[in-house]
Amino acid sequence: MPGLVRFGVSLEKELLGAFDKHLKEKKYATRSKALEDLIRADLIARTWSEGTGEVAGTVTLVYNHHKRSLVNKLLDIQHDYQALIVSTQHVHLNHENCLEVIVLKGVPGKVRELSGRLTSEKGVKHVSLTMTTAGE
Ligand code: NI
Numbered sequence: 493m494p495g496l497v498r499f500g501v502s503l504e505k506e507l508l509g510a511f512d513k514h515l516k517e518k519k520y521a522t523r524s525k526a527l528e529d530l531i532r533a534d535l536i537a538r539t540w541s542e543g544t545g546e547v548a549g550t551v552t553l554v555y556n557h558h559k560r561s562l563v564n565k566l567l568d569i570q571h572d573y574q575a576l577i578v579s580t581q582h583v584h585l586n587h588e589n590c591l592e593v594i595v596l597k598g599v600p601g602k603v604r605e606l607s608g609r610l611t612s613e614k615g616v617k618h619v620s621l622t623m624t625t626a627g628e
Contacts (some may be wrong), residue, residue: 535625536625540600543600543601545600546599546628547624547625548626548627549595549622552592553591553592553618554589554590554591562615566610569610569613570606572609573602573605573606576597576603577595580592580593580594600623607621
C-alpha cells in the first residue's frame with residue numbers, strides 16, 4: 493500500500509493482552525487495523541471537540557406522528573438548517589411512530605445545535621447523534 497509506514501510499538505504485557513482480547517471480540521484480522529481504527533476515532537473526537545473542521549453525522553429520531561404540531565415543528569427546525577442537511581430518510585415504524593434519519597455535514601457546533609433542538613421538542617421519544625468524519 494503506498495504511503496504505508498511500519499513502526500514499532502512498546503506496550504505493557506497486560507495492556508497488549510487486553511488489546512488482543514478486544515481484537516478477538518471485534519473480529520479484527522490484524523492489530524494494525526484495530527490500531528488504525530482507534531487512532532481515527534481519537535482524531536474524529538478531536539475534530540468534534542475543536543469545533544472548526546467539517547464533520548459528518550447522523551441524527552436518528554423517533555416520534556409520534558399523530559402529534560401534528562410536533563411534525564410541523566420538526567420540519568420547521570430542519571428547514572432552519574437546510575444548508576447542513578444532506579438527506580433525510582423517513583420510516584413508518586408502526587401505526588403511530590416514525591423514525592427519521594437525517595444525514596448532516598458541517599461544523600460540529602451547528603450539527604450539535606440541530607440535534608439539540610430536535611431532542612428538546614416535547615413528544616420526541618428518542619434522539620441519537622452519531623458523530624463521524626467528513627472523510628478528511
Ligand atoms: Ni411516518
